Amino acid sequence: MIKKRWIFLIIVILFLQFYQLPYYYSQPGGAKVLDEVISVDGGFTEEEGSFMLTTVQMGKANLFFYGWAHLSPYRMIYPEEQLRFEGETDDEYQHRQLMAMTGSQEIAKIVAYEAAGMEVEYEHKGVLVTTLIEGMPAYDVLKIGDHIIAVNGKEVLTAEQLIDQLQGMDESITVDLTVIREGQEQIIEVGFSAFPKEMNAPPGRVGIGVSAPVTDREVTFHPEVTIDTSQIGGPSAGLMFSLEIYNQLVSEDITKGYQVAGTGTINEEGIVGRIGGAGQKVVAADKAGADYFFAPNEGGASDSNFIEAKKAAEDIGTDMQIIAIDTFDEAIAFLQSLPEKS
Known part of the structure; x- marks a missing residue:
């Protein structure tokens, strides 16, 4: 009888683990220090602080994750149709996210190089x-x-x-x-x-x-720049990519010794755009010990990522400051206004 109970329990656990629902599950991911993955040929490498991209961990939801998501405001459930196109497979969705990341990297390079007066x-x-x-x-x-x-x-x-x-x-x-x-x-x-x-x-x-x-x-940059972000997908790191690249192109350290995390898409005009999971990324940045978190301000919209990030920061009681950003130039101006970290 005991053996049958154990077999039944194992079957239930396996079912909870491997039976996938038509939903995606997400939770706070991590914060990746960008000078470890971005390298400008002959660029500035004496950063006292760091720029960090923040991530959301996402995957197909099973019954366990579906239930767990309801226990925290920073774990989310999304119906498949909200994220994937009709007929799109999971592999195709992941490929689309990686393509978006590749495009985001290219635009970030363009913004940074043009701001630094370099050749593109x-x-x-x-x-x-x-x-x-x-x-x-x-x-x-x-x-x-x-x-x-x-x-x-x-x-x-x-x-x-x-x-x-x-x-x-x-x-x-x-x-x-x-x-x-x-x-x-x-x-x-x-x-x-x-x-x-x-x-x-x-x-x-x-x-x-x-x-x-x-x-x-085909875009050619002088000097050359390489970015290695493995399997991180999506366009939401554009702002942080551009800041790290710019910091390696100029002679001064614009981190001023601070740990600066953030999120936001960026276009070729340097305008920072909305992303998903701002609150989750605040949690990730706080765990990584960031001093500041840059969040898209969206022109002061009442439901902006900045507002979402601010609420999350207050909720978790972090000392990290949330900074509203609309453009690449605003981010640079804020960093230049900071005193050197003692």
Whole structure:
């Protein structure tokens, strides 16, 4: 009888461990010191403090994690459809996150090099189509691997430019996309439609059905810079990447001896954008002993990442200061205003 009970208990434990639910689970991750993963050839290496990216640990939820998530405000559960596109596998989702991290690194390099007055060379190839949304107009006329180089004859060099060109449309409109496919240039007419409900798009918003377009270009930096972040995905470390790279390009140590953590996307204009899991990243930064945490201010929005981070800092009782950041230049100005840490 005892053996049967043990066998039953083992079966229950294995079921709780390995039965995956249609949810993702997340919790505070860690803080990675960036001078250990970023290296500018011949760059400044005498940092007294450090810049740190903060992470959220995420994976598929089993029954154990689903229950555990309800015991802490810093453990979260997300339905699959909130994170993954329809028909997208877990491996494809992870690949998309890694692609976003790669794009984030490139933009961070551009922002830092231009701010430091260093040389950046570009060879543009267009906007790469990586994902098409089934049931939307582009699904039947575009192909994965196409490069979009113009909208209605107006050149587009980046994914941001493509998105800007396609905004403000309605379902009665069509546009002509100039596309490079297998080395041949062609013009493809495409219309607009509402997004599938599971994508939770704002009411009335329409699109052609190209998801996660990628700016495809070769960018050369002088001096060379390398970033090794292994399997960390997503674009949320853009701000912190740019600060670490900039610090290695200039002769002064802008850390001033402080441990500076933070989060936030960044675009080529140096504008810092919203991310997910700000509160969880505050917990991670506090555990790592950070003095300051940079959080996207989003122009002072009432529900900004800064507000979320501030509430989390108060909740856990940390001495770490939360700093509202809208731009790369604001972050630099704040650091320059600090006295040297004694």
